[in-house]
């Protein structure tokens with residue numbers, strides 16, 4: 001039985017997006033789970049030269065209109081992509097910061113309570129043998145290698161977020177406390193830049209945090225592309241996995 005046959009009628013499967021980008025489109029791509037497969041910890045992923053070159057070539061066809069939109073910070077994306085990151089528009093830290101050719105790096109001030117919260121998150125990680133991730137505008141506890149610690153991680157992070165007035169951000173086998181913002185807001189802000197204004201946003205993402213981006217993409221006349229198994233979603237299209245995203249990018253480049 002196919003996966004789609006097991007879904008309720010309300011959750012009819014979505015078709016893949018046509019592998020074509022026109023001058024009227026802007027392309028927004030989530031990173032983890034969309035461009036790269038998930039790994040045991042945040043440092044376990046790397047960007048292959050083939051992927052970086054393909055994105056670079058696509059970006060050359062659509063100047064200022066190819067963006068990576070990630071929960072990772074822009075500093076982390078710079079480290080992962082190397083110098084090629086300068087060729088892409090970026091939104092990092094779940095939309096709290098962004099960088100475009102037009103506006104440069106737009107980022108919030110770092111409040112003092114963020115470093116207190118970061119210290120508390122680190123202490124929880126050390127006490128319970130969880131992987132700690134320090135980010136520019138947040139801090140994460142990863143329990144992928146210790147799934148039984150999920151409830152504890154969520155509970156502790158929630159207490160820390162409340163104490164310091166931060167946003168609690170659950171993710172895939174991780175939980176984060178962070179400054180506010182979301183991917184929908186980031187896409188809406190980037191769509192105001194001269195390169196993207198009057199274009200249609202197409203946003204690829206896998207996580208529930210990407211749903212804000214799907215909603216904004218649709219509201220601005222474009223579409224979301226869910227990467228992964230079918231679920232309730234605001235996306236219009238679906239691709240099954242990261243490999244299918246790479247194939248789609250290759251075809252879109254061929255058709256450009």
Ligand SMILES: O=P(O)(O)OC[C@H]1O[C@H](O[C@H]2O[C@H](CO)[C@@H](O)[C@H](O)[C@H]2O)[C@H](O)[C@@H](O)[C@@H]1O
Nearest residue numbers: 031032038039040041042070071072172173174
């Ligand atoms: O918005 P994204 O680009 O999808 O980033 C979301 C989070 O991704 C990273 O965590 C996830 O990927 C890790 C590496 O594969 C994996 O070990 C972890 O379990 C996943 O949750 C990243 O570490 C986070 O900072 C991002 O917020």
